Amino acid sequence: MNSVILIPARYQSSRYPGKPLVDLKGVGGAPKPLIQRSVEAARRVQGVSGVFVVTDDERIADACKGFGVGVIMTSPECRNGTERCAEALASLHDPDLVINFQGDALLTPPGFVEALIDRMRDDSDAMVATPALRLRSNDVRALQAEEQAGRVGGTSVVIDDQDHALYFSKRLIPHLPGGTLGGEMSPVRLHVGVYAYRPQALDRYVATPVSELETLEGLEQLRFLVAGIPVAVVDVATPPFALRELNNPEDVAPIEQALVEAGLE
Incomplete structure (x- = not known):
């Protein structure tokens, strides 16, 4: 497969x-x-034919030239990364799969992306795939405390018996009755914001209007569900280091600590 x-x-x-x-x-x-x-994290993924940064900003493009990665310029009107990937399709040579590797997800293990490619290779009907990992009960309690403090600590996903997403939310789902967190592992799946798309799924995505749910949750992937496009969820193993994203200035120190724990220069 030609995966980009x-x-x-x-x-x-x-x-x-x-x-x-x-x-x-x-x-x-x-x-x-x-x-x-x-x-550098994206280049550790095996089985892809190329890595490109997709941006509308010359400052980012100039920085990318300094470390030798290709850049595809897109419109500033793109509302999210999926729309940016869809626009970039015109600059690619007929890929079978497009991988959206989040620009702030520098700690994403390469195996997560390789698992998505495997799922799409094995299931010709799959249009979109994304990874999720089971949370330890202690991690869920920490996220519950974040919610009570009015902060968003991550995105969770619930799935059907075909491993397709039923819903994504910035709230913890599903509901957890008393005693649910008695074991080491919880029923909560944390969504990891990486996606594998077939090009036709991206075409349908940009043709679908933004829904109220997408706006309320602030989650771009909900547009696939509204459009009737199943999203395959691939369970991946929880890594030994924290999967942190850079969203706020106070995230810098924990991310640097995670980089050290992951052994990354």
């Missing part, structure tokens, strides 16, 4: 403007911008 990784990156993040260019230190203490670390 695209890394959507925008400068004007509402919570952290300019975050793709924020420097982060790893094991050796050398600073690298977030976008470079995300490219």
Whole structure:
């Protein structure tokens, strides 16, 4: 399969403007911008034919030239990374799969993406695939505390018996009756924001209007469900380090610690 990784990156993040260019230190203490670390993470994935950054900002494009990754420029009118990937299709050579590798998901293990490619290869009917991992009960309790404090701690997903997503939410789902968190592992699946799309799924995505649910949750993947496109959910193993994303300035120190724990320069 001709699989291409695209890394959507925008400068004007509402919570952290300019975050793709924020420097982060790893094991050796050398600073690298977030976008470079995300490219390095994407390049560790086996079985892909190329990695490109997709952006509408010349500052990000200029930074990418410094470490030798291809850039596809897209319109500033793109509302999310999936729309940016859809627009970038015209610049690609007929890929079988497009992988949306989040620009702030620098700690995503390569095996997560390889599992998506395997699922799409084995299931010719699958149009979209995304990974999720089971949360330990202690992690769920921490997220419950985040919710009670009015903060969003992650996105959860519930699935059907065909491993297709029923719903994604920034609230913890499903409901957890008393005693549910008595064991080490919980029933809660944390969604990992990486996607594998077939090109026709992206075409249908941009042809589908934004729904009220997508707006309320702030989750772009809900548009696939509204459009009637099944989203295959691939269970992946919980890594030994925290899968943190850079959303706010206070995330820098924990991410740098996770980079060290993961042994990344």
